[in-house]
Amino acid sequence: MPDFAAHVAQFVGLIGIALIVGLAAERLRVPYSVALLVVGIALSSRATVEPLFAFPQGLLFVFLPALVFEAALQLDAEALLRRWLPIAVLAVPGVVFSAGSVALGAAFSGLPLEAAFVLGAIVAATDPVAVIATFRRLTVPLDVQTIVEAESLANDGVAVVLYTAGVAVALGGRAAAPAEFGVAVYEVVAAVGVGLISARLFSRLLRGTRDGGFYAVASLVLAYGSYLVADRIHASGIFACATAGIALAAPRRSGPPAQIMRDLQTFWAALAFLANSLVFLFMGFALDLRRVFAEPRLIIVTLIAVFATRAVLAYGALPLSGLGRRYRGWHHVVAWAGLRGGLALALALNLPASLPGREQIIDATFAVVLVTLVLQGLTIEPLLRRLRLYGGNESGGP
Secondary structure (H helix, E strand, O other), X not given: OXXXXXXXXHHHHHHHHHHHHHHHHHHHOXXXXXXXXXXXXXXXXXXXXXXXOOHHHHHHHHHHXXXXXXXXXXXXXXXXXXXXXXXXXXXXHHHHHHHHHHHHHHHHOOOOHHHHHXXXXXXXXXXXXXXXXXXXXXXXXXXXXXXXXXXXXXXXXXXXXXXXHHHHHHHHOHHHHHHHHHHHHHHHHHHHHHHHHHHHHHHHHOOOOOOHHHHHHHHHHHHHHHHHHHHHOOXXXXXXXXXXXXXXXXXXXXOOOHHHHHHHHHHHXXXXXXXXXXXXXXXXXXXXXXXXXXXXXXXXXXXXXHHHHHHHHHHHHHHHHOHHHOOOOHHHHHHHOOOOOHHHHHHXXXXXXXXXXXXXXXXXXXHHHHHHHHHHHXXXXXXXXXXXXXXXXXXXXX
């Protein structure tokens, strides 16, 4: 069989596995992302699995734009404006606080300080796929859902910016730190500009068009084009893609008609399910369980720092937003929704071979991803049911 046909057969086979596992997970009321991760680990333990492409590059340039754009497209603009404060707290000072806390703990465990900061930036990126899927199935109040999902979009971008700066400092020495701060600011500002300009060009190009097929194809160009253009000019692809999605979905006279927007959201939801399914399978292939326990002291300290910083943010800083007056127990959900996933794993595996402490960073990241995805992913629904924070009731009751 020619190589190309073999790749197509592998791709279709993986989609088939993802579909079967997803259906089984739905009937068992288990997050499909956790089920796919476990299946991926099981498959890789029985045979050597050769993915279609390396996991880090595949996630960062094939799957991540689709996942970011779909999440941005689904955000409710009014809820986003209502809850901008807790989102901003979690996404900017929250990520810096989390990265710094993990770095201090990792440095205390013997990791070089620069490498410890890189580890902190990597595990600061949250991946609430399992949580959001549960939110949507149980109809969790929109404001709580928006906080968790929008926070993930923003803090992924901030974490990647910190990661890039941290790697540059670790390789170039501490003297490079002030310059990297300016680079980080440029990455965010330039990316937002790329996203806004791209969305504007999209609207102008399709003005007057009523064919949903044109919108679907153009939205693919918008998502991947904004991401790749930003990456090309050394800005944040995540921020550019998210900005383009939010700008496209924002209600305005020049935007897509309501029915076409609903069709676009359905189209992108299907793409996101496909991308997430393959990501979690590939994560299972990439995870080496032997390495999860290779650095017990570093791993334990990192896990404690990850959970502790999330709790500090949820119970300390976020109540100032006033959300607790409307949704009883919401802070427990935010505290428990900080799962780590594909982006953290991809960033760790994409580290330069010459980076001091690279192997220890990968070991710790493997452990954090596995523990948070399985532990928090499997327990978020029981928590929501215990808090009775579902059913779309504004007061948090059933």
